[in-house]
Amino acid sequence: MYLFIFTILLVVFQYVNSKNIIESYDDKYERSQEKHLVYEDTISNLRDQVLSLSEFKLDQTEAALTYFEDRGFDVSDLIPFIKDEIYELNLIGGEEHPLIPYASMTGGKMLINSIRLLNHKWIIANFSDGRYWGELFMTYEVTEDEELKFKVIESFLYPTQ
Known part of the structure; x- marks a missing residue:
C-alpha cells in the first residue's frame, strides 16, 4: 500500500513538474517569437531607409x-x-x-x-x-x-x- 501511494505521489510530482517546465518553455518561445517579429519589422524599416538613401546617389x-x-x-x-x-x-x-x-x-x-x-x-x-x-x-x-x-x-x- 505504501508503495502504491509513493508511486502515485511520484507520478503527480513528475506531472506537475513537467507541466511547469513545458509552460515555461512555451512562454519563452512566445516571447522570442514576439521579439523576432519586432526585429523583422526593424530590419524591413532599415532596408527601406537604405533604399531611400540610395535613390540619389x-x-x-x-x-x-x-x-x-x-x-x-x-x-x-x-x-x-x-x-x-x-x-x-x-x-x-x-x-x-x-x-x-x-x-x-x-x-x-x-x-x-x-x-x-x-x-x-x-x-x-x-x-x-x-x-x-x-x-x-x-x-x-x-x-x-x-x-x-x-x-x-x-x-x-x-x-x-
Whole structure:
C-alpha cells in the first residue's frame, strides 16, 4: 500500500513538474517569437531607409554611371577623384573658400565637411566654420582633359539659435 501511494505521489510530482517546465518553455518561445517579429519589422524599416538613401546617389544611378562609362571614365576611380578635388579646395590659402559664398564669422574658414554626388551633373555638400553651417547645391562637369569645373547654383546658411 505504501508503495502504491509513493508511486502515485511520484507520478503527480513528475506531472506537475513537467507541466511547469513545458509552460515555461512555451512562454519563452512566445516571447522570442514576439521579439523576432519586432526585429523583422526593424530590419524591413532599415532596408527601406537604405533604399531611400540610395535613390540619389551617383554609384546607384544606372543612367549616370552609363554617362561616364560612355565617355571612357572608370566610375570607381572618378567618384573619389571628384570628392578629393572638392576637399582639396579646403586647403587653399586665404580666408574665403572658392565654392562657399559665405565668409566665416568666427575668424576661421568655412570648410566643406561632406559631399554627396547625386548624379552625373549635381552635387550637394554641407559646410561649416565650427559654429555656423549651411549647405550648397552645385553642378560639375568633367572636361575632356579630365579637369573638373564646379558651379554653385544655390546655397544657404542655417540661422543660429
